[in-house]
Amino acid sequence: MRKTDVLVIGGSATGLVAAMTAKSNYPDKEVTLIRKEEKVMIPCGIPYIFSTVGNSDNNILPDGGLNNLGVKIVVDEVITVDPKGKICTTKDSGDFSYEKLIIGTGSLPVVPRWLKGTDLQNVFTIPKNKVYLDEAHQRLDGMNRIVVIGAGFIGVEVSDELNKAGKDVTLVELLPNILGATFDVEFATDAEKLLASRGVKIKTNCGVRELLGDGSVKQVLLANGDVIEADAVILSLGYAPNTELAKNMGLELNAFGFIKADQYRRTSLPDVFAAGDCAEKVDFSTGKLSRVMLASTACTEARTAGLNLYELNTYSTFRGTVGIYSTCIGESSYGVAGIIESAAVAEGFHIVTGSFTGVDRHPGKIPDAHSETVKLIVARQSGVILGGEVMGGKCAGELVNVIGLAIQSHMTVHDLVMMQIGTQPLLTASPAGFPLIKAAEAVTKQLRVH
Amino acid sequence: MRKTDVLVIGGSATGLVAAMTAKSNYPDKEVTLIRKEEKVMIPCGIPYIFSTVGNSDNNILPDGGLNNLGVKIVVDEVITVDPKGKICTTKDSGDFSYEKLIIGTGSLPVVPRWLKGTDLQNVFTIPKNKVYLDEAHQRLDGMNRIVVIGAGFIGVEVSDELNKAGKDVTLVELLPNILGATFDVEFATDAEKLLASRGVKIKTNCGVRELLGDGSVKQVLLANGDVIEADAVILSLGYAPNTELAKNMGLELNAFGFIKADQYRRTSLPDVFAAGDCAEKVDFSTGKLSRVMLASTACTEARTAGLNLYELNTYSTFRGTVGIYSTCIGESSYGVAGIIESAAVAEGFHIVTGSFTGVDRHPGKIPDAHSETVKLIVARQSGVILGGEVMGGKCAGELVNVIGLAIQSHMTVHDLVMMQIGTQPLLTASPAGFPLIKAAEAVTKQLRVH
Numbered sequence: 091m092r093k094t095d096v097l098v099i100g101g102s103a104t105g106l107v108a109a110m111t112a113k114s115n116y117p118d119k120e121v122t123l124i125r126k127e128e129k130v131m132i133p134c135g136i137p138y139i140f141s142t143v144g145n146s147d148n149n150i151l152p153d154g155g156l157n158n159l160g161v162k163i164v165v166d167e168v169i170t171v172d173p174k175g176k177i178c179t180t181k182d183s184g185d186f187s188y189e190k191l192i193i194g195t196g197s198l199p200v201v202p203r204w205l206k207g208t209d210l211q212n213v214f215t216i217p218k219n220k221v222y223l224d225e226a227h228q229r230l231d232g233m234n235r236i237v238v239i240g241a242g243f244i245g246v247e248v249s250d251e252l253n254k255a256g257k258d259v260t261l262v263e264l265l266p267n268i269l270g271a272t273f274d275v276e277f278a279t280d281a282e283k284l285l286a287s288r289g290v291k292i293k294t295n296c297g298v299r300e301l302l303g304d305g306s307v308k309q310v311l312l313a314n315g316d317v318i319e320a321d322a323v324i325l326s327l328g329y330a331p332n333t334e335l336a337k338n339m340g341l342e343l344n345a346f347g348f349i350k351a352d353q354y355r356r357t358s359l360p361d362v363f364a365a366g367d368c369a370e371k372v373d374f375s376t377g378k379l380s381r382v383m384l385a386s387t388a389c390t391e392a393r394t395a396g397l398n399l400y401e402l403n404t405y406s407t408f409r410g411t412v413g414i415y416s417t418c419i420g421e422s423s424y425g426v427a428g429i430i431e432s433a434a435v436a437e438g439f440h441i442v443t444g445s446f447t448g449v450d451r452h453p454g455k456i457p458d459a460h461s462e463t464v465k466l467i468v469a470r471q472s473g474v475i476l477g478g479e480v481m482g483g484k485c486a487g488e489l490v491n492v493i494g495l496a497i498q499s500h501m502t503v504h505d506l507v508m509m510q511i512g513t514q515p516l517l518t519a520s521p522a523g524f525p526l527i528k529a530a531e532a533v534t535k536q537l538r539v540h
Numbered sequence: 541m542r543k544t545d546v547l548v549i550g551g552s553a554t555g556l557v558a559a560m561t562a563k564s565n566y567p568d569k570e571v572t573l574i575r576k577e578e579k580v581m582i583p584c585g586i587p588y589i590f591s592t593v594g595n596s597d598n599n600i601l602p603d604g605g606l607n608n609l610g611v612k613i614v615v616d617e618v619i620t621v622d623p624k625g626k627i628c629t630t631k632d633s634g635d636f637s638y639e640k641l642i643i644g645t646g647s648l649p650v651v652p653r654w655l656k657g658t659d660l661q662n663v664f665t666i667p668k669n670k671v672y673l674d675e676a677h678q679r680l681d682g683m684n685r686i687v688v689i690g691a692g693f694i695g696v697e698v699s700d701e702l703n704k705a706g707k708d709v710t711l712v713e714l715l716p717n718i719l720g721a722t723f724d725v726e727f728a729t730d731a732e733k734l735l736a737s738r739g740v741k742i743k744t745n746c747g748v749r750e751l752l753g754d755g756s757v758k759q760v761l762l763a764n765g766d767v768i769e770a771d772a773v774i775l776s777l778g779y780a781p782n783t784e785l786a787k788n789m790g791l792e793l794n795a796f797g798f799i800k801a802d803q804y805r806r807t808s809l810p811d812v813f814a815a816g817d818c819a820e821k822v823d824f825s826t827g828k829l830s831r832v833m834l835a836s837t838a839c840t841e842a843r844t845a846g847l848n849l850y851e852l853n854t855y856s857t858f859r860g861t862v863g864i865y866s867t868c869i870g871e872s873s874y875g876v877a878g879i880i881e882s883a884a885v886a887e888g889f890h891i892v893t894g895s896f897t898g899v900d901r902h903p904g905k906i907p908d909a910h911s912e913t914v915k916l917i918v919a920r921q922s923g924v925i926l927g928g929e930v931m932g933g934k935c936a937g938e939l940v941n942v943i944g945l946a947i948q949s950h951m952t953v954h955d956l957v958m959m960q961i962g963t964q965p966l967l968t969a970s971p972a973g974f975p976l977i978k979a980a981e982a983v984t985k986q987l988r989v990h
Contacts, residue, residue, distance in 0.1 A: 107972050114985060135903045135965045142966070148905040151972070386963045386971035393957060393981075405923075405954040414962030423967055453585050455598040487967025488938035494962055495942055499949040504855040507843060512864030512944055513836045515585045516592070517873055517937025521836035522557050522601070531843075535564060 094122035096399060097178055097188035099168050099335070101125025102133055102218055103385045104194030104366030104392045106151060111396025112192070113159040119189075119400075122162040124180060131218050133385050137247035139227060141254040146220050146227065171339040173359045190361050190399045193336055193349065194392065197329035197367035197383055207301025212322040216244055233321035234258050237310045239298050241268035243417050245326035246281070249290045250419055260291040260318050262310065267294055272415055274430045274465065276445075277479050284419050293318075329383055331368040344370045346379050353407040355395040363399065365391035374410035374497070375429055375476050376437055382413040414494040416480075416487045421460060425490030428477030428497045431467050440470040444503075444532030450483045452513070452520035462486065464525040466493070466503065468533045473502035478526075485517065492526065503537070506530035544572040546849060547628055547638035549618050549785070551575025552583055552668055554644030554816025554838045556601060561846025562642070563609040569639075569850075572612040574630060581668050583835050587697035589677060591704040596670050596677065621789040623809045640811050640849045643786055643799065644842065647779035647817035647833055655775075657751025662772040666694055683771035684708050687760045689748055691718035693867050695776035696731070699740045700869055710741040710768050712760065717744055722865055724880045724915065726895075727929050734869050743768075779833055781818040794820050796829050803857040805845040813849065815841035824860035824947070825879055825926050826887055832863040864944040866930075866937045871910060875940030878927030878947045881917050890920040894953075894982030900933045902963070902970035912936065914975040916943075916953065918983045923952035928979075935967065942976065953987070956980035 096119050098109045105123050113121040135149040143149055156163055166180040171191065178186045199215035201208050212233070214226045230236065234257055238249045241263035249261040265271060267278035268285065286292050297313030301323055310318045331348045333341075342350045342358035348371065349364040351357050357364050364370075366388035371380040390408060397406040416425035434441045444466050451459035460483030467477040478493035480486045496506060507530045513521045546569050548559045555573055563571040585599040593599055606613055616630040621641065628636045649665035651658050662683070664676045680686065684707055688699045691713035699711040715721060717728035718735065736742050747763030751773055760768045781798045783791075792800045792808035798821065799814040801807055807814050814820075816838035821830040840858060847856040866875035884891045894916050901909035910933030917927040928943035930936045946956060957980045963971040 103970075103972050111981075114981070115988065132903050132965070132970060134963060134970070138903075138906070138965050142907070143903060143905045149903045155973075384960075384971075386961045386974075389971040389974075389977075390958060390960050393977075397957075405952070406958060409958070412960045414960055416962045416964040416967055418964060418966035423964075425962055427962060453582050453588075453593060453599045455593045456588070457592070484967055485935045485938045487962065487964050488935045488942065490962050491968075492938065492941050492945055495945050495949075495951075495959060498959060499945075499951060499955070501945075501949060502855070505949070507847075508840060508856060508859070509945060509948060510834075510840050510862045510864055511836045512866045512875055512877060512937065512940050513584060514866040514868060514873075514875075514937050515582070515588055516868035517866055517934055518941075520553075520582065520584070521834075521839040522553050523605075524836075524839075527839075527843075531561075531564070538565065 091185045091187055093187045094162070095119035095188065096121040096190045096192065097186055098123040098192045098194060099178070100194030100196055100366070101127055101130045102151070102194065102196050104196065104388045106156065107389045107392035108192045108194055108365055108396045109161045110155050110159055111393045112399055113161050115397055116400055120162070122164060122186065123156065124164045124166055124168055126165070126167050127220060128165050129220050131220050131223065133218050136216060136218065136223065137244060137251050139223065140230070140248065140251040142251060146223050168335060171335065173339050173362055176361070191363065192395050193362065193364040193368060194366045195332045195335055195368045198332045199325065200327045200330050201325060202327060205298065205301065207303060207307065208325065210301055210303045211306040213301055213307050213325065214322065215325045216248060230322055235319055235321045236324065237262060237318050237320040238324045238326060239310070240326040240328070242271065242326060242328065243269070243415060246285060247417060248324060248326060250285060250288065253288060253290045260293060262296050262298055262312070263294045264297050265294065268292060269424070272426055272430070273424065273479060274432055277424055277481055280481055281419060281424050284422055288420060329367060333368055336364065336368065344379055346381055353409065354398040354402055355391055355408060363395040365395045371411040374412045380411050382411050384413065384415065386414065387411050412494055412497055414490060416490055418484065418487070421483060423482060423484055423486040425480040425486050426477070427490050427494035428475070429467060430477055430479060434467050434476055439476060441476065442468050442470050442533050442536045444529045444536070446525045446528035446532060448519050448523045448525045448528065450485055450519050452515050452523070456515055458483070462519055462525050464529040466529045466533055468503045470537065473504055473537060475501055475503055475506065489526065503530045503533045507534055541635045541637055543637045544612070545569035545639045546571040546642065547636055548573040548642045548644060550644030550646055550816070551577055551580045552601070552644065552646050553835045554646065554842045556606065557839045557842035558642045558644055558815055558846045559611045560605050560609055561843045562849055563611050565847055566850055570612070572614060572636060573606065574614045574616055574618055576615070576617050577670060578615050579670050581670050581673065583668050586666060586668065586673065587694060587701050589673065590680070590698065590701040592701060596673050618785060621785065623789050623812055626811070641813065642845050643812065643814040643818060644816045645782040645785055645818045648782050649775065650778045650780050651775060652777060655748065655751065657753060657757065658775065660751055660753045661756040663751060663757050663775065664772065665775050666698060680772055685769055685771045686774065687712060687768050687770040688774045688776060689760070690776040690778070692721065692776060692778065693719070693865060696735060697867060698774055698776060700735060700738065703738060703740045710743060712746050712748055712762070713744045714747050715744065718742060719874070722876055722880070723874065723929060724882055727874055727931055730931055731869060731874050734872055738870060779817060783818055786814065786818065794829055796831055803859065804848040804852055805841055805858060813845040815845045821861040824862045830861050832861050834863065834865065836864065837861050862944055862947055864940060866940055868934065868937070871933060873932060873934055873936035875930040875936050876927070877940050877944035878925070879917060880927055880929060884917050884926055889926060891926065892918050892920050892983050892986045894979045894986070896975045896978035896982060898969050898973045898975045898978065900935055900969050902965050902973070906965055908933065912969055912975050914979040916979045916983055918953045920987065923954055923987060925951055925953055925956065939976065953980045953983045957984055
């Protein structure tokens with residue numbers, strides 16, 4: 091039996107950050123991280139192994155941070171945890187006793203039971219597993235016609251990358267638009283047009299009935315009866331929390347199947363914390379359970395767990411999930427923070443929205459200038475910012491973080507109008523025509539009482 | 541006598557935004573803007589007319605926004621204002637009566653009296669004046685050896701542009717580093733090395749005694765006795781508020797020579813507002829008078845004046861200047877928000893700082909990845925964020941706005957550690973190694989009570 095003070099299960103973003111935070115803040119404690127993978131993928135970087143960075147070896151989450159702090163890394167599989175005896179049993183490395191346990195087992199790709207043919211050869215998912223991905227990548231290299239099913243971020247990014255790699259890519263989506271669950275229609279259609287212009291064949295409003303083939307997949311049969319020829323199929327239909335271990339050790343799960351966890355990321359059992367994709371999320375603005383899984387949110391949760399292990403501190407609490415996403419297609423980027431218009435209306439918020447389109451450099455004659463649109467979704471009575479969407483150049487990825495921070499600090503749209511910003515011709519929109527502020531002004535005009 | 545409801549004097553960023561805000565929020569009022577210039581320069585874009593955008597015609601502040609709203613534009617010079625009779629007299633267009641007046645007369649380049657030789661030919665400043673700049677640009681075109689005196693943002697940007705245009709440029713600065721008044725030394729030296737590597741000759745710790753010549757400037761005599769040969773000299777020694785009109789109409793000025801103005805941007809006279817470079821600034825964190833002039837701050841002040849003209853509203857107040865600057869040299873950017881370490885110490889703040897260097901993409905193998913460093917300056921007892929500095933790729937221009945917003949919403953460093961962020965491989969640093977959050981963590985570790 092090996093003894094450790096803090097045991098972290100899972101080696102992706104959550105495990106890494108939880109272990110580093112724990113060791114940084116409790117340097118006298120021994121921290122051990124157990125993970126299945128010898129080499130860990132940077133989760134968000136996975137789509138880019140197919141073209142931009144070339145292969146999975148260029149997308150490794152480095153161990154340097156863990157090693158420098160003195161976190162012990164054990165590559166092994168956890169078989170069971172006895173939460174009363176505080177003992178974790180691994181497949182090959184024996185037992186580990188612990189004082190505090192952090193579960194960061196992440197998520198696994200969804201493979202729908204209702205979809206026939208997913209067991210055919212050359213039907214792939216996108217798990218965070220280097221061995222699997224390397225094999226998939228190798229097999230895809232020899233193929234041409236790829237059908238990607240599901241046009242969320244992963245589906246869109248993988249499609250764009252395979253298209254860049256010269257494949258004939260068809261992207262199939264049930265919703266009316268790609269990225270349609272995350273962006274309002276004007277942003278989603280813009281992204282869709284751009285992706286199509288780059289050569290990806292896009293079929294929206296389009297269900298999939300069955301994957302057809304004979305040993306290997308050969309065709310995708312759509313709900314409308316059409317058939318797409320396919321050398322390979324990639325399922326990008328979302329992820330489900332990986333909670334088998336948690337269930338077996340008696341942790342409570344919530345209605346969506348996530349491990350119940352409070353604002354300190356404590357679970358239903360003493361001294362057991364959970365963070366990241368496997369742990370319960372509550373939406374920041376609605377207070378409802380959420381299914382949003384993001385590496386960045388996972389890292390915040392991991393920091394929360396690591397900080398509160400031995401001493402709760404009220405300023406390091408997880409205050410609910412603010413979904414902040416972005417993606418990049420060519421030189422264009424799309425970002426969203428918080429609640430989009432369609433979701434806000436469905437939830438029952440009374441909202442006012444404002445949009446503005448400008449340019450992300452000033453003057454617009456700066457050579458790499460790109461149009462930039464910001465939309466804000468604001469609660470009508472309070473003026474509080476519920477959400478925002480951005481499309482623009484590559485700096486839109488940080489601009490959406492400005493909106494995300496505004497949401498998290500409960501700013502009102504009036505505060506945003508009064509916000510002082512840094513502007514620079516080669517880096518940002520102009521101060522007079524800064525789309526974020528102009529969008530805020532467009533909202534405040536509607537809120538003005540006459 | 542022409543009659544208007546709102547009269548705005550000045551056509552640069554302040555006048556534009558004040559007039560647009562006034563007309564948007566009080567659509568029944570007639571708004572007139574009087575400005576000297578037929579065509580107005582985008583102020584921050586001026587350095588880039590020398591190479592990147594080619595000429596001043598590609599750097600025009602458009603009138604479309606004013607025209608679309610129905611703001612009347614008068615190109616003329618204001619001679620006097622009678623604040624009791626509420627009458628403004630122009631050179632060629634006669635008199636204008638008004639209900640509310642907004643003064644946005646801006647600033648003028650400093651030409652130090654102690655410096656001999658500034659009246660020689662081919663000694664230029666960088667005013668916001670197209671006619672002057674066009675003539676300067678034309679004359680510079682035929683010259684090679686240019687000495688730029690003063691290495692603030694304008695001096696650095698003009699030097700880099702003239703260097704790009706093939707000139708032999710020497711940049712002279714009294715402080716130990718270029719940008720030394722705005723950045724802590726580690727950031728300033730990085731910028732300095734980069735600018736030097738691009739071919740600009742940099743002389744720091746270097747006073748100027750006199751400009752020498754015979755009709756035209758020929759040499760710059762330095763305080764150490766050295767002489768630099770010069771076909772032209774550009775003085776970039778800062779700007780002073782342009783307050784002659786304000787003085788003549790009896791407005792109170794503050795100790796730094798700016799027009800006194802309160803949180804609504806009201807001056808010492810009824811119904812007269814002032815905003816932008818000519819108007820009083822108080823630092824957000826120190827409460828002291830400030831000399832910081834920024835187009836973005838000017839726009840915030842202009843919005844404040846425009847919103848409060850006829851009806852004060854407490855949520856649209858100017859809460860003090862947060863200096864947020866950025867600049868770009870090649871593919872590298874430097875940004876700063878709030879108070880830097882050296883200034884905080886000098887002011888008497890007890891501070892803790894934290895820095896972290898990472899990469900602005902993830903994995904670092906993404907082709908346009910750039911190193912990214914963030915430094916935070918935090919008040920020791922409260923944990924409130926006083927300032928931050930960034931160096932990185934082009935997205936650093938928006939990243940510094942995240943810090944700027946954190947300062948303006950009185951966030952603590954603990955809030956920043958817990959901040960959820962949007963991350964994307966092609967657009968941002970990784971969530972686990974996000975330099976802003978890692979810098980915040982470095983601070984909180986020092987604040988931890990044992």
